[in-house]
Amino acid sequence: MEGSTDVNDFEAWLQECYPQSVRTAYLILGNRLDSEDAVQEAFLRAWKFRDSLVKESSIRPWLYRVVVNTCTSKLRQEIPHRDRRSGGETLADVAANDDFAGRIALSHDVMSALNDLAAHLRIVVVLRYYADLSEREIAIAIDRKPGTVKSRLNEARRRLAEHPALRSEGPGDSTSSEEISA
Amino acid sequence: MTMIDEGRLRDVLREAADSFEISEEAIDGVRTQAQASKNESWLSHVPVLARLPGSARGLLTAAALVLIVGAISLPLLRSEGGPSQSASPAHRSSSGQVVSGTALKTATSLKGLPTTLTLTGSGETPRPGTSSTSAAASLAPKIESTGSVHLMVGQGKVSSALATLGDLAIRDGGFVLSTQATEGTRVTKSFSNGSIVLQVPQHFFASLVAQVQRVGRATSIVTSSNDVTGQYVDFEAQLKALDASRGQYLAIMTRATTIGGILAVQNQLDTIESEMEQLQGQINVLDNETTYGALTVSLAEAGQQSHVVTPRSGLAKAWHDAIAGFVHGFEWLIRISGPALFAVLCLGVLLALGRLVWRATRRRI
Numbered sequence: 001m002e003g004s005t006d007v008n009d010f011e012a013w014l015q016e017c018y019p020q021s022v023r024t025a026y027l028i029l030g031n032r033l034d035s036e037d038a039v040q041e042a043f044l045r046a047w048k049f050r051d052s053l054v055k056e057s058s059i060r061p062w063l064y065r066v067v068v069n070t071c072t073s074k075l076r077q078e079i080p081h082r083d084r085r086s087g088g089e090t091l092a093d094v095a096a097n098d099d100f101a102g103r104i105a106l107s108h109d110v111m112s113a114l115n116d117l118a119a120h121l122r123i124v125v126v127l128r129y130y131a132d133l134s135e136r137e138i139a140i141a142i143d144r145k146p147g148t149v150k151s152r153l154n155e156a157r158r159r160l161a162e163h164p165a166l167r168s169e170g171p172g173d174s175t176s177s178e179e180i181s182a
Numbered sequence: 183m184t185m186i187d188e189g190r191l192r193d194v195l196r197e198a199a200d201s202f203e204i205s206e207e208a209i210d211g212v213r214t215q216a217q218a219s220k221n222e223s224w225l226s227h228v229p230v231l232a233r234l235p236g237s238a239r240g241l242l243t244a245a246a247l248v249l250i251v252g253a254i255s256l257p258l259l260r261s262e263g264g265p266s267q268s269a270s271p272a273h274r275s276s277s278g279q280v281v282s283g284t285a286l287k288t289a290t291s292l293k294g295l296p297t298t299l300t301l302t303g304s305g306e307t308p309r310p311g312t313s314s315t316s317a318a319a320s321l322a323p324k325i326e327s328t329g330s331v332h333l334m335v336g337q338g339k340v341s342s343a344l345a346t347l348g349d350l351a352i353r354d355g356g357f358v359l360s361t362q363a364t365e366g367t368r369v370t371k372s373f374s375n376g377s378i379v380l381q382v383p384q385h386f387f388a389s390l391v392a393q394v395q396r397v398g399r400a401t402s403i404v405t406s407s408n409d410v411t412g413q414y415v416d417f418e419a420q421l422k423a424l425d426a427s428r429g430q431y432l433a434i435m436t437r438a439t440t441i442g443g444i445l446a447v448q449n450q451l452d453t454i455e456s457e458m459e460q461l462q463g464q465i466n467v468l469d470n471e472t473t474y475g476a477l478t479v480s481l482a483e484a485g486q487q488s489h490v491v492t493p494r495s496g497l498a499k500a501w502h503d504a505i506a507g508f509v510h511g512f513e514w515l516i517r518i519s520g521p522a523l524f525a526v527l528c529l530g531v532l533l534a535l536g537r538l539v540w541r542a543t544r545r546r547i
Binding site: 027114161 | 185186187188190191192194195196197198199200202204208209211212213215216
């Protein structure tokens with residue numbers, strides 16, 4: 001999708017990117033209401049600053065950048081100073097609602113591992129493995145160099161690999177696994 | 183080797199993220215708010231500096247840096263080059279050295295009122311923009327004059343020369359402040375010498391210097407005049423301000439009803455009166471110094487080696503100049519280290535602020 005100031009384009013943004021942005025924010029913030037707030041704020045901000053969007057560039061990483069910045073701002077300013085909102089489902093709650101015992105345990109472990117990561121590492125993991133952004137796109141989204149993204153991803157993978165639920169031993173699953181340390 | 187199961191991570195993340203439905207109401211809410219802000223210009227929310235093009239921003243930053251560095255370094259440069267600008271040679275001694283300057287710079291400051299008064303000679307007007315300038319202009323110049331003359335007199339004539347010098351001072355309406363004489367003997371082959379400090383009214387000072395030179399052969403004459411009008415005016419202004427404060431405290435004292443209040447006001451009054459007495463003392467000293475000029479005359483018998491230090495020349499002079507230059511350079515480095523450190527700190531803070539603003543501006547989008 002190309003950047004535009006047309007209202008129709010905003011409608012297209014909403015239809016195409018809003019749901020995935022909310023889900024991405026949810027994985028970063030760990031709270032549904034916070035994530036909806038953050039994405040609403042991010043979309044309005046993006047709309048307000050739409051003229052600064054480079055016409056030729058893809059809107060996706062740019063929009064993610066606004067979302068990530070809003071999430072980071074919330075993590076820094078609002079969320080640490082209050083209890084999590086009641087009524088909003090947390091990642092752990094979601095995992096616990098699953099019917100299948102094995103999947104519950106797996107999801108719970110993975111979400112715990114994700115939540116244990118520092119925010120800057122969690123963001124790159126979510127953008128990489130949920131939003132499916134390339135390292136270059138993540139670099140645009142978090143306003144850092146690709147090398148920084150690579151380094152953060154490696155660090156996040158190393159930490160996540162400490163959790164048994166995500167550890168994969170041996171070269172057997174080389175198609176889906178990535179070696180992170182020798 | 184430890185690896186991460188990326189496929190599993192993707193699945194779990196997708197599963198967790200897709201575990202709830204996105205409500206249409208939320209999307210409608212965003213849509214409505216976006217419509218409401220449709221006509222709002224985003225430029226109004228961007229700081230002015232961030233809106234400028236890169237070159238203009240750079241120019242503005244450079245201008246700000248120049249201003250800061252200038253503001254720091256200008257006072258420093260002024261203080262470095264101050265005295266030499268207003269000093270002016272007036273007389274030369276018989277040995278050819280520069281011995282006096284008749285006009286000097288006086289820089290004083292009143293608490294809360296920056297004042298700088300520069301008088302380069304009696305006929306020149308003080309620089310504008312000073313608090314004491316107008317007051318100083320209406321006041322007769324307060325000049326303090328001091329000097330020293332070294333005289334060679336004939337054998338056995340030190341005592342009579344001292345007496346003559348004393349008479350000169352008294353004739354001009356002055357007095358002898360102190361005198362000291364050492365009598366030489368033939369046995370020890372020592373020479374007589376002596377010194378006398380004369381004080382005469384300011385307007386007779388120059389004529390006294392001229393008359394003193396006739397008593398013997400002058401080998402060196404050093405006179406200096408210092409305009410302390412600004413300092414005098416500052417002291418008087420401070421005294422006046424303190425007197426006004428004292429009056430107010432006295433008025434408060436009459437209304438004080440508690441012992442604590444009375445004691446507190448009395449404490450303030452004591453402090454003010456103490457400061458007033460100090461100022462009055464300084465004014466009296468200045469008055470005395472500017473009413474009478476002090477001339478120190480040292481006498482020695484002819485044939486005695488002069489105490490006057492002859493100017494060095496050649497290698498010795500170069501060596502001493504080098505040492506003096508080194509010491510002055512070192513002093514300058516120490517003097518400038520404070521402002522330099524301050525400038526570096528300012529620059530650091532500015533850079534940090536600039537970086538913060540830049541990042542914040544980028545984050546806004």
